[in-house]
Amino acid sequence: MKQYTHAWLALMAIKRLNQEIIPDNLKESCNSLVSWFKSYRDDVVKGAWYPDAVIKDMATSHVLKFSPKPNGDKRFKKLPGNYYFSKRWNNFSVDANAYEIESGNLPDRCEALAHSLIDNLKMQYKEHKGSPIAPTSNHVANLFFMLSHYVADAHVPLHCDVRPFSDGKHLHADIEKYWDDKVRKCYEIDFKNKRFYYDKNGFPLQKANANDLVMSFIENKIESRKFIFGWGADNNNTWDFMSAICQHSYLTAYKIIPADKDNSLDWDEFLTLNVNPDFDVYSKELLVDAIESIAKVWIHVWRRYLDWRN
Numbered sequence: 117m118k119q120y121t122h123a124w125l126a127l128m129a130i131k132r133l134n135q136e137i138i139p140d141n142l143k144e145s146c147n148s149l150v151s152w153f154k155s156y157r158d159d160v161v162k163g164a165w166y167p168d169a170v171i172k173d174m175a176t177s178h179v180l181k182f183s184p185k186p187n188g189d190k191r192f193k194k195l196p197g198n199y200y201f202s203k204r205w206n207n208f209s210v211d212a213n214a215y216e217i218e219s220g221n222l223p224d225r226c227e228a229l230a231h232s233l234i235d236n237l238k239m240q241y242k243e244h245k246g247s248p249i250a251p252t253s254n255h256v257a258n259l260f261f262m263l264s265h266y267v268a269d270a271h272v273p274l275h276c277d278v279r280p281f282s283d284g285k286h287l288h289a290d291i292e293k294y295w296d297d298k299v300r301k302c303y304e305i306d307f308k309n310k311r312f313y314y315d316k317n318g319f320p321l322q323k324a325n326a327n328d329l330v331m332s333f334i335e336n337k338i339e340s341r342k343f344i345f346g347w348g349a350d351n352n353n354t355w356d357f358m359s360a361i362c363q364h365s366y367l368t369a370y371k372i373i374p375a376d377k378d379n380s381l382d383w384d385e386f387l388t389l390n391v392n393p394d395f396d397v398y399s400k401e402l403l404v405d406a407i408e409s410i411a412k413v414w415i416h417v418w419r420r421y422l423d424w425r426n
């Protein structure tokens with residue numbers, strides 16, 4: 117995904133954790149995370165882009181690439197029941213249903229960052245102000261934003277599909293541009309200072325006349341969708357959960373781009389493929405799932421830190 121999409125997804129995850137629909141037993145920890153975050157939100161455009169701009173581990177940690185393989189692995193981890201990725205479970209093309217993993221380590225990266233975040237929060241709490249080994253809050257916030265980047269990338273179907281759609285007609289880039297254009301079209305952004313403008317509640321300010329069906333669906337679901345704290349089925353941690361996301365993302369790639377297509381497929385032809393439902397439906401579902409996943413991974417980190425403190 118592109119820079120402003122990443123920042124927007126992270127800000128929307130903060131917004132998600134601030135909703136009435138959050139279960140009562142999570143409200144206190146969600147509120148404390150949201151108010152902590154608000155001090156650092158102006159750094160999200162830079163921080164959530166750090167993995168692409170500076171770390172540059174695109175070929176390894178931003179992806180988990182699958183390919184269909186006859187007699188390959190048929191095990192798919194389940195996602196929490198509120199996931200759109202999961203809702204389409206039974207609708208996937210059969211030829212993608214057995215797979216092997218070709219490259220990438222995205223779930224490991226997310227697990228490692230989540231652990232590192234908890235360690236940093238503990239160190240910060242334990243050490244006195246000015247201690248040479250205490251991380252700053254800005255540093256901790258940046259780790260949260262970086263984590264959101266890897267979590268978000270997992271929801272991009274072409275980050276989980278080994279077919280080379282980043283070459284040839286660059287369909288991968290065009291899909292990500294399509295989403296980024298929507299963010300730019302629908303929200304007030306201060307490009308000069310690389311920050312979003314905020315509404316009266318402190319979340320990304322929507323343009324009054326934007327009128328985009330994908331984005332208004334997402335804004336609506338942020339408020340109304342049921343929040344499930346758990347990782348889904350027998351998933352136990354960030355790694356299990358992100359592995360499940362990557363598997364569903366891979367299946368989605370075969371749903372939106374049939375197996376007989378190669379990288380001569382361009383954006384215009386992609387739009388004529390007549391997938392059912394159409395690409396806008398997939399866009400709104402996978403973007404709202406990405407926001408849910410960032411919120412979920414973050415609140416798990418935060419709660420583990422709070423549990424340790426108490």
Ligand SMILES: [Zn+2]
Nearest residue numbers: 117168178269
């Ligand atoms: Zn990336």
